[in-house]
Amino acid sequence: MKHPVDEHVGKRIRHRRWMNGTTQQQLAERVGIKFQQIQKYETGMNRVSASRLWDIGHALGVPVSFFFEGLDEAVPTTGDLPGNILADREALELLRSYYAIPENQRRQLFELARVLSDAA
Known part of the structure; x- marks a missing residue:
C-alpha cells in the first residue's frame, strides 16, 4: 500500500524532472540506478531513502526540502482544475x-x- 508521503515525494520528483526536460533514464544514470527504480519512486511504489533523495535533488538542481513542499497544505480545487495541477x-x-x-x-x-x- 502506498503511503501519501511517498506519493507526494514521487510526484515532486516527476514534476522537477519534467520541468528540467530530463528523462527517467537520464536521471537514473546521474544517480547510478536503473530507470525502473525512478518509475517506482515517481509512483510512490517504493520509498526513497534519505541518501538517494539527496542524490536525486543534486541531479535535478534542488534541495531535498523541494520534495516535501506543499505536503501539509490542502490544495483547493476551483472550477475544472485538477487538485494537483502540477502533477498533470x-x-x-x-x-x-x-x-x-x-x-x-x-x-x-x-x-x-x-x-x-x-x-x-
Whole structure:
C-alpha cells in the first residue's frame, strides 16, 4: 500500500524532472540506478531513502526540502482544475512552452487567455 508521503515525494520528483526536460533514464544514470527504480519512486511504489533523495535533488538542481513542499497544505480545487495541477503532464508542458515565449509576446498571450476565459 502506498503511503501519501511517498506519493507526494514521487510526484515532486516527476514534476522537477519534467520541468528540467530530463528523462527517467537520464536521471537514473546521474544517480547510478536503473530507470525502473525512478518509475517506482515517481509512483510512490517504493520509498526513497534519505541518501538517494539527496542524490536525486543534486541531479535535478534542488534541495531535498523541494520534495516535501506543499505536503501539509490542502490544495483547493476551483472550477475544472485538477487538485494537483502540477502533477498533470499536459499542464507542465504548457507551462514550459509558455515560459519559452519572449516576455512581450507572453504578456499578450496571457491577456488573450484572460479575455477568452472571461468570455467562456
